[in-house]
Amino acid sequence: MKRNSDSGIGSNYPWHKQRPVIEEPRPGEALRADRLIVNMGPQHPSTHGVLRMILTVDGEWVVAAEPDIGYLHRGFEKLAEMRDYDGTIFLSDRWDYLASMSNNIAMSLAIERLLDIQVPERAQWIRMLVAELQRIASHLVFIAAYGLDMGAMTPFFYCFRERERIVGFFEALCGARLTYHYVRVGGVAADLPDGFLEELEKFIPMLQSGFDEIDELLIYNPILIERTSGIGIIPPHLAVSYGLSGPMIRASGIPYDVRKCHPYLFYDAVDWDVITHEACDSWARVWVRSQEMRQSLRIVKQVVERLKEMPAGEVRVKLGRSIRPQKGDCYVAIESPRGELGIYIVSDGSGKPYRVKIRGPSFVNLSIAPRVLPGVKIADLVAILGSFDLVMGEVDR
Amino acid sequence: MSLTQLCERLLNWTGLPVEVWVGLVVAVIIFLFMTVIVLAVVYLFRKFAGFIQLRLGPRYVGPRGVLQTVCDAVKLLAKEDIIPAEADKGIFIAAPLIVFLPAYLAYIVIPFGQPPHFQPKDLNLGILYVLAITSITVVGIITAGWASGSKWATIGGMRSGAQLISYEVPMSLAVLVPVLISGSLSMKDIAEMQGDRIWYWNAFNISYFGLAFIAFVIYMICALAETNQIPFDLPEAESELVAGYNVEYSGMRFAFFFLAEFSNLFVVCAIATTLFLGGWYAPLPFLPDDGFWSLLWFMLKTLTLVFIVLWIRSTYPRVRIDQLMEFAWKRLFPIALIDLGIVSLIVALR
Numbered sequence: 001m002k003r004n005s006d007s008g009i010g011s012n013y014p015w016h017k018q019r020p021v022i023e024e025p026r027p028g029e030a031l032r033a034d035r036l037i038v039n040m041g042p043q044h045p046s047t048h049g050v051l052r053m054i055l056t057v058d059g060e061w062v063v064a065a066e067p068d069i070g071y072l073h074r075g076f077e078k079l080a081e082m083r084d085y086d087g088t089i090f091l092s093d094r095w096d097y098l099a100s101m102s103n104n105i106a107m108s109l110a111i112e113r114l115l116d117i118q119v120p121e122r123a124q125w126i127r128m129l130v131a132e133l134q135r136i137a138s139h140l141v142f143i144a145a146y147g148l149d150m151g152a153m154t155p156f157f158y159c160f161r162e163r164e165r166i167v168g169f170f171e172a173l174c175g176a177r178l179t180y181h182y183v184r185v186g187g188v189a190a191d192l193p194d195g196f197l198e199e200l201e202k203f204i205p206m207l208q209s210g211f212d213e214i215d216e217l218l219i220y221n222p223i224l225i226e227r228t229s230g231i232g233i234i235p236p237h238l239a240v241s242y243g244l245s246g247p248m249i250r251a252s253g254i255p256y257d258v259r260k261c262h263p264y265l266f267y268d269a270v271d272w273d274v275i276t277h278e279a280c281d282s283w284a285r286v287w288v289r290s291q292e293m294r295q296s297l298r299i300v301k302q303v304v305e306r307l308k309e310m311p312a313g314e315v316r317v318k319l320g321r322s323i324r325p326q327k328g329d330c331y332v333a334i335e336s337p338r339g340e341l342g343i344y345i346v347s348d349g350s351g352k353p354y355r356v357k358i359r360g361p362s363f364v365n366l367s368i369a370p371r372v373l374p375g376v377k378i379a380d381l382v383a384i385l386g387s388f389d390l391v392m393g394e395v396d397r
Numbered sequence: 398m399s400l401t402q403l404c405e406r407l408l409n410w411t412g413l414p415v416e417v418w419v420g421l422v423v424a425v426i427i428f429l430f431m432t433v434i435v436l437a438v439v440y441l442f443r444k445f446a447g448f449i450q451l452r453l454g455p456r457y458v459g460p461r462g463v464l465q466t467v468c469d470a471v472k473l474l475a476k477e478d479i480i481p482a483e484a485d486k487g488i489f490i491a492a493p494l495i496v497f498l499p500a501y502l503a504y505i506v507i508p509f510g511q512p513p514h515f516q517p518k519d520l521n522l523g524i525l526y527v528l529a530i531t532s533i534t535v536v537g538i539i540t541a542g543w544a545s546g547s548k549w550a551t552i553g554g555m556r557s558g559a560q561l562i563s564y565e566v567p568m569s570l571a572v573l574v575p576v577l578i579s580g581s582l583s584m585k586d587i588a589e590m591q592g593d594r595i596w597y598w599n600a601f602n603i604s605y606f607g608l609a610f611i612a613f614v615i616y617m618i619c620a621l622a623e624t625n626q627i628p629f630d631l632p633e634a635e636s637e638l639v640a641g642y643n644v645e646y647s648g649m650r651f652a653f654f655f656l657a658e659f660s661n662l663f664v665v666c667a668i669a670t671t672l673f674l675g676g677w678y679a680p681l682p683f684l685p686d687d688g689f690w691s692l693l694w695f696m697l698k699t700l701t702l703v704f705i706v707l708w709i710r711s712t713y714p715r716v717r718i719d720q721l722m723e724f725a726w727k728r729l730f731p732i733a734l735i736d737l738g739i740v741s742l743i744v745a746l747r
Binding site for chain 1: 446449450451452548549552627628630631711712713714715716717718719720
């Protein structure tokens with residue numbers, strides 16, 4: 001048996017021993033060409049960040065694919081142990097930089113659970129509003145980038161036009177366009193500015209027509225459907241056993257959504273559906289995200305109505321200068337745009353967390369790549385890997 | 398001493414036959430024409446794509462950014478010329494020229510306006526010459542991919558070879574349809590057969606029951622594939638192969654690839670105009686189409702086709718390599734073959 005050890009790349013990693021063994025060509029396949037080891041990334045344009053794939057290819061076919069991560073590791077779990085609880089929120093902006101609001105919410109919810117405090121109702125509705133807007137913005141980036149992977153340049157600009165407006169709303173909220181640090185322990189940083197909801201109401205129909213445009217341009221484009229359907233199939237049992245979450249598992253036909261299964265904030269008080277698709281392929285993952293944006297918009301509409309009825313008022317609990325939760329631990333999970341984002345915090349009663357563990361959805365979703373990718377074409381590799389919606393900032397943390 | 402006398406003196410002094418000098422002058426003119434066309438097409442493409450993609454395109458260099466492509470060309474020429482250590486040096490240097498030459502030579506037989514003024518040379522095998530010359534491009538592309546010493550470039554070159562060779566077959570079949578209809582291989586004759594009435598142009602001629610129009614569509618699809626445009630731009634699929642066969646090239650050598658690509662785009666559209674859209678003739682008899690008018694009409698038709706190609710390029714995603722091959726051999730090839738068969742029957746029976 002010939003082992004794939006002649007690559008020389010990453011061969012001193014312990015997990016190298018678990019690398020899939022490549023079989024010698026059978027006698028009938030004597031005409032097949034030599035296998036080639038290709039290094040895809042970390043500077044490859046379609047690995048979305050600094051993911052490196054070590055590919056073994058046989059002509060156009062991928063024989064083995066092995067993700068090599070850690071190029072964006074910044075040690076957030078350790079950094080969080082050296083800061084007081086308030087200071088961990090701004091770290092969370094940088095995990096998944098396309099969904100900072102969701103990260104903020106996850107971290108705040110976990111700390112609030114430890115402190116056992118009740119957040120003002122208005123703050124919770126505002127959190128829902130920004131979380132859903134963030135989900136739309138993040139999915140727009142996904143669809144834009146996926147279009148680029150598939151060679152369609154134009155949908156990118158249409159998606160980013162819509163995202164730019166959402167980012168504009170976030171800028172009005174907190175002054176930042178990427179790392180918001182808006183949701184804080186005990187509420188949100190500030191109430192909505194004047195005229196925010198009115199502007200948002202004007203924006204909702206525009207976004208709706210933007211979605212239609214994107215559907216027409218990209219999602220239902222015959223070439224895209226031809227290209228992405230039937231590849232990268234993740235059967236439901238595999239999706240569950242690899243612990244996938246978010247649109248990845250819903251595209252495999254399993255209606256698992258943290259917002260529905262373990263509701264937090266007021267997700268049980270609004271009317272929306274969990275989107276699933278039975279096809280389990282790359283196109284299903286794209287379609288699920290495109291439909292989820294519409295559901296998010298549905299939630300946004302309802303939240304805006306609730307917020308309009310509510311008088312402007314308290315949006316943050318007054319906490320002392322330093323937060324000292326009781327000794328103990330807690331796990332809080334939310335549905336981030338990429339899946340189940342879980343935070344596990346251990347408190348030893350001091351002003352700083354004893355241990356913070358982040359369950360990043362992208363990291364878990366990436367784990368299925370070595371299982372799905374062997375046996376596909378190089379061209380499909382991008383179509384499959386792209387549909388995972390990886391954000392390397394959160395994979396490496 | 399008049400200018401003519403001066404020229405005669407100079408000719409006598411060099412001792413070379415006049416034909417050589419005429420040839421050289423024509424070559425320089427064609428090269429300048431080609432460069433201008435490419436710069437114009439690239440600029441129009443960037444503006445047009447910008448319009449489609451909610452951006453503005455080039456704006457700052459020159460009025461409305463018209464000099465942007467000139468600047469880019471100058472920048473490319475001034476860049477450091479890098480030859481990778483792994484590269485096969487001789488072939489690496491030769492490859493851009495092998496790609497560039499056919500693109501350049503194809504201009505010789507195209508009637509850009511009323512011949513003989515706007516056609517460098519009318520060959521009686523004109524269209525055959527074009528098909529033969531442009532298929533040399535494949536050799537250059539495979540050579541470039543191979544000589545780069547990069548795995549991605551090699552894969553890109555191989556893909557490109559397979560694609561270009563496959564699409565040449567239905568393309569040639571589609572080209573044979575107007576050749577059969579007009580009974581000549583000369584570009585000039587084919588255009589003259591169609592004349593200045595739009596309903597006699599090959600693409601719209603009803604007496605062939607729309608079969609020539611099918612050939613026109615097949616030709617344009619193959620033209621997309623031959624010039625590596627989206628949806629058939631697999632050889633340079635950015636997301637998969639980074640940039641395909643030309644990934645290791647920089648500076649002037651890259652400029653040659655770029656020049657050849659956009660020049661080929663123009664050439665295939667110019668051939669389509671000559672073969673199917675009546676060449677330099679105006680669509681209706683009372684419209685002027687002599688002298689410089691003919692050049693104008695030709696450019697108008699060709700640039701319309703170029704625009705359609707660029708429109709498709711900015712709209713669609715990319716197909717996969719096996720789908721590409723399947724499309725060529727299972728769909729286009731039989732359709733083109735049947736189309737050609739019926740047209741030849743009609744021509745034979747008339």
